[in-house]
Amino acid sequence: MDFAMIFFILVGALSVGAAVGVVTSKIAVHSALFLLVHFATLAILYVTLNAQFLAAAQVIIYAGGIVILILFVIMLIGSGPMETRAAYRSWVPYAGLALGILMLAGVSLTLLQTPAAPIDPEANQGGVPIVVGLTLYSQNILLVQLAAILLLVALIGALLLARRPKPEESSTSNLRS
Amino acid sequence: MDWFELIVIPTIRSLVLIVVLLTGFAYLTWYERKLLARFHVRYGPNRAGPFGLLQPVADAVKAVFKEEVIPNHVDKAVYLLAPALALIPALIIWAVIPIGKGFPAVADVPIGFLWILAVAGIESYGVILAGWSSNNNYSLLGALRSSAQMISYELPLGLFLISILLLAGDFSLVNLVEAPRAWWEWIWLWIMFPLFFICILAETNRSPFDLPETENELVAGFQTEYGGIKFALFFMAEYINMITTSAIMATLFFGGYRLPFGIGGEIMPWLGPFILAGKVVVLLFLFIWVRASLGRPRYDQLMRFSWKTLLPISLGYMIITALLVVFFK
Numbered sequence: 366m367d368f369a370m371i372f373f374i375l376v377g378a379l380s381v382g383a384a385v386g387v388v389t390s391k392i393a394v395h396s397a398l399f400l401l402v403h404f405a406t407l408a409i410l411y412v413t414l415n416a417q418f419l420a421a422a423q424v425i426i427y428a429g430g431i432v433i434l435i436l437f438v439i440m441l442i443g444s445g446p447m448e449t450r451a452a453y454r455s456w457v458p459y460a461g462l463a464l465g466i467l468m469l470a471g472v473s474l475t476l477l478q479t480p481a482a483p484i485d486p487e488a489n490q491g492g493v494p495i496v497v498g499l500t501l502y503s504q505n506i507l508l509v510q511l512a513a514i515l516l517l518v519a520l521i522g523a524l525l526l527a528r529r530p531k532p533e534e535s536s537t538s539n540l541r542s
Numbered sequence: 543m544d545w546f547e548l549i550v551i552p553t554i555r556s557l558v559l560i561v562v563l564l565t566g567f568a569y570l571t572w573y574e575r576k577l578l579a580r581f582h583v584r585y586g587p588n589r590a591g592p593f594g595l596l597q598p599v600a601d602a603v604k605a606v607f608k609e610e611v612i613p614n615h616v617d618k619a620v621y622l623l624a625p626a627l628a629l630i631p632a633l634i635i636w637a638v639i640p641i642g643k644g645f646p647a648v649a650d651v652p653i654g655f656l657w658i659l660a661v662a663g664i665e666s667y668g669v670i671l672a673g674w675s676s677n678n679n680y681s682l683l684g685a686l687r688s689s690a691q692m693i694s695y696e697l698p699l700g701l702f703l704i705s706i707l708l709l710a711g712d713f714s715l716v717n718l719v720e721a722p723r724a725w726w727e728w729i730w731l732w733i734m735f736p737l738f739f740i741c742i743l744a745e746t747n748r749s750p751f752d753l754p755e756t757e758n759e760l761v762a763g764f765q766t767e768y769g770g771i772k773f774a775l776f777f778m779a780e781y782i783n784m785i786t787t788s789a790i791m792a793t794l795f796f797g798g799y800r801l802p803f804g805i806g807g808e809i810m811p812w813l814g815p816f817i818l819a820g821k822v823v824v825l826l827f828l829f830i831w832v833r834a835s836l837g838r839p840r841y842d843q844l845m846r847f848s849w850k851t852l853l854p855i856s857l858g859y860m861i862i863t864a865l866l867v868v869f870f871k
Contacts, residue, residue, distance in 0.1 A: 394617070394620065394675075418656070421653050421656035424660035428664050430663065494653060
């Protein structure tokens with residue numbers, strides 16, 4: 366077993382452990398922190414796969430944006446120990462378990478059926494910023510623009526939801542951002 | 543590449559960097575107190591050693607030997623984790639900052655720019671978690687203010703960084719420093735510098751944007767429940783952040799470890815770290831000058847300034863930069 370393999374096993378175990386922590390911890394903020402650890406270890410794994418851009422994007426978007434928003438919301442609405450509804454509906458955990466096993470089976474079936482082909486050197490370069498940029502803005506430009514329109518729609522929707530029906534704007538309404 | 547090159551050398555480099563930064567932090571507190579005293583027409587620390595130079599040592603000893611108090615009502619794990627989470631980003635951002643020709647940073651990765659953005663993104667965790675885990679209304683208010691403020695000012699900051707990136711055309715910070723720039727590029731960059739500096743002040747929670755810890759409304763904000771060495775860690779995080787952001791600004795706007803017009807640097811490459819340090823000291827003076835001169839705005843003024851003034855300006859700046867790059871470069 367070489368160095369890279371040991372590293373992968375260590376980081377992977379940490380990642381899986383954090384993922385388990387997300388669903389098992391009783392306090393919402395702890396779950397969010399485990400999620401943060403999970404995202405960070407995923408980013409490390411991306412770096413080992415030579416996908417630096419993906420790793421940086423993972424940290425910027427998920428760790429720097431989404432988990433902070435989750436924490437923000439938890440702090441705004443308050444968080445005691447969670448008394449989830451799911452605890453009363455006893456079938457929910459089993460349904461989740463079954464779905465998880467199904468998904469694992471699907472993924473491993475696909476992996477086993479695909480013959481082990483030599484890795485394309487072009488694809489192995491996939492995480493370097495220049496390659497990502499060139500691919501995104503030449504081949505996939507339509508998808509990028511579609512995503513942009515989707516985000517714009519979400520933005521306008523949020524504006525509509527946040528707008529008050531009153532025509533005159535009071536100065537304090539600027540606070541809600 | 544064997545384990546020696548992979549582990550031992552980066553470890554030694556990181557240790558040297560950390561020792562230098564911690565010493566820098568200690569003397570930054572002395573520098574700030576001395577300067578503030580001069581602004582107030584006082585003497586400042588002058589009892590411990592000549593010119594009060596031993597004052598940081600005395601402060602450090604005091605912080606270390608204070609009793610370790612952990613209040614009963616806190617979430618203990620997160621409470622102890624928060625100061626570390628505040629300090630770590632301030633240190634690891636140095637991994638990519640070029641400190642001199644022939645003195646490579648700990649890691650000269652092709653995504654240096656993105657690393658700065660990523661670490662800036664996780665910088666707010668320490669403050670948010672400290673406020674939440676303290677289980678105290680003042681702390682929580684400070685944490686909420688801090689997260690809202692940091693998220694708001696990250697947007698114009700990111701857009702300004704994108705503009706610099708457009709001009710540089712490269713993610714690597716070493717190339718950014720080494721690449722020649724046309725005169726109009728420098729001027730265009732410097733026009734933006736005051737706005738960038740405002741964003742940096744907000745990101746580092748420095749006065750006049752120190753609303754997360756306003757002592758006259760929120761006791762001490764997110765750090766109310768912290769004492770002794772744990773408080774010192776937050777203090778350290780804030781000051782090392784000042785040094786770090788000064789180094790980033792020196793790298794992005796003022797040529798990093800190079801002298802203007804390419805003097806000297808080629809002949810004596812070992813001067814690089816000292817030139818960078820000199821630029822950092824000048825920029826730190828700016829931080830302290832602002833603190834001594836300006837009052838704190840109200841919270842809604844702070845948020846409105848970010849969303850209604852800085853964000854549109856930064857968007858416009860980015861568009862014009864893109865046009866300039868397309869037509870003149």
